[in-house]
Amino acid sequence: MPRKDCGSKWKEAGRRRSFSSGFPEQACKDFAIWDRIPTFLMKRRRFLGSVTGGALAGAVGVGNAAPQPTVPPLAGPLIKTPAVLMAPxxxxxxxxxxxxxxxxxxxxxxxxxxxxxxxxxxxxxxxxxxxxxxxxxxxxxxxxxxxxxxxxxxxxxxxxxxxxxxxxxxxSLDAKAASTTFVVWNDTHQWNDTITALHQAPPKADFLLWNGDTCNDWSQEDWLAPTLLHPGGQDVSDGRPMFVVWGNHDVRGKWAFRMPELVATPSGRPYYAFRSGPVAFICLHTGEDKPDDHPSFGGRVAFEALRREQAEWLKTVIAQPEFRDAPYRVVFCHIPLRWTEEVPDAQYQKGGYDAFSRFSREAWHDSLVAWKTQMVISGHTHETAFLPGNEKFPYAQLVGGGPKPEAATWIAGTADKSALKFVMKDLSGKVVQNVSFKPLV
Structure with a gap:
């Protein structure tokens, strides 16, 4: 949408939304600082949050039902969640x-x-x-x-x-298969109604990619297992073995360091690459949406070093034949590398955040261009968007929706010898975006 329409839409949305009475009064008081943040920094943040360690950590929307981090475990004394199939x-x-x-x-x-x-x-x-x-x-x-x-x-x-x-x-995956199918979700933030609908809507596929922000934060240790292994009471890897990409909220809270114990990746690291049929996929960790030294993180994060490490790894991966010669090339990362309104100063000192990861883009851009990346798929903003490639940024950017049922989206990806297609739908089945690419080789 045009820039002015986008801003007016969110200003009006901000006037309409209110806080739920079921959350701490202090959380509402802390939201007062947001009145000083420019509208373009606030598109994603006008939804209910919680306060952890004195920092704003909220990222769950105000809707008909509050997010619910836990669900009843399975009945047996030993096995408490479904067996989740990860990192195929x-x-x-x-x-x-x-x-x-x-x-x-x-x-x-x-x-x-x-x-x-x-x-x-x-x-x-x-x-x-x-x-x-x-x-x-x-x-x-x-x-x-x-x-x-x-x-x-x-x-x-x-x-x-x-x-x-x-x-x-x-x-099992097959790099030599003539075709592949996959499903992408993002930003579920422990909204069980949304997760249930997202699980039921898509067809079976070669894999599911959960593209970050599985939670609001990990302020309670007992949220980890139900959120990641039995979200919304659903067996989410049934019919679609699962990959997970880390989001910025997945690294928040004092128990965030335990998340790697529950999430398997092919490499054992939060970044990895794989091939399914004619498509090569690279999954990257964009880290937080503020600098590492931001006081809200309490000295717990070191993403600047991780981005540099991924930059060096990228140079090696894109030179490997199965990735270098793939007909189609896709990147998953939670925070977009491009956005509709890119401001030079996010005003972190006033509560601002990155709507797109400039830090990550600066580290990875040259490799993504050299690889001839066709599409970067992200979440984070809670607002859908598609930015076609251009001369400066040859790779297109597709961004999924938010955690509230009315904002949630899922992406069906299909690829064969003729085309790579992405169809984004909302929970009513309405097509939000429909994008396709021809093979590179």
Missing amino acids: RADGIEVVWAVGRLCRGWVEWKSADGATGKASEDAFGFVPQGDRIVRVKVDGLKPGTAYQIRAVAESGDGEKAHEETEWKSFR
Whole structure:
């Protein structure tokens, strides 16, 4: 939309919105500082927040239902969440689930051709075990093959108990496949109604990409497992094994450092690359939306170094044949690298934040251009947008919606030899964006 229309839209929205009576009065008082922030800094922030450690940490919308970080666990004494299929690869996958007490676990798998297997050891020679989370990495699978998989847990504290999950189906990734399908969500912020609708709306696909801001913040440790492994009471990796990209709210709160214990990636790092059919995907961590030394972070973050590390890694990855020669090239990162209104000063000292990650763009831009990146897919702003590539920024930018049901969106991605297509829909099924690209090679 034109710049002036965008601003007037959000000014009017700011006048209409009000706070829920179910949240602390102090949170409302702290929101008073936002009256001093220019409108263009406020598009995403006129929604209900919470105060953690004296800093504004809110990022959940005001709607018909408040965000709910927890859901009732599963009934058994051991297994408390579904077995979540994460970080699918051509030769394997990782399975993560929450447990109610100390236990050991393993994964069993079978394929249609009669092959079976069991993954029951970790990198240190132990059977995978834990008193909160069990993670099992499965190796040795065949590319592009349909499998059924289940998790098994046994008590490890002397009391006999044994539990199994239901068998769950998935297909290993295949770089040589003629086509691929995928689904993208972002900014769910523990809105269970939104998550339920997002889980039910899309079709099954080769993978789901959860593009950041799974939470508002991790101020309570017991939010982690239900939010990441059983969000909204849904088995979100059923029919779509899952990748996770970190958002800025995912690194907030005193328990944020535990999130890596529950999230598997192909590389073991918060940035990674993979190939599915004719598309090469690169997933990057944009970090926070303010500098590392901002007082709201309390000295807990070091994203400047992580961005530099990713910049060096990018140079290596884009030179590898399976990425260098891919017909289609897509980047996922939570904070956009481009935005509709790019201001030179975000006014951090007045409560401002980055609507786009200038820090990340400066670190990665040259590599993304050299790779001939076609699309960068992000969230963060809680406002949908599409910016076509141009001479200065050859890569297009697609941005998903927000956590409120009326603002939420999902993206269906499909690719074959003729085209790479992105169709963004809202929860009513209305098409919000429809973009396609021709193959590069």
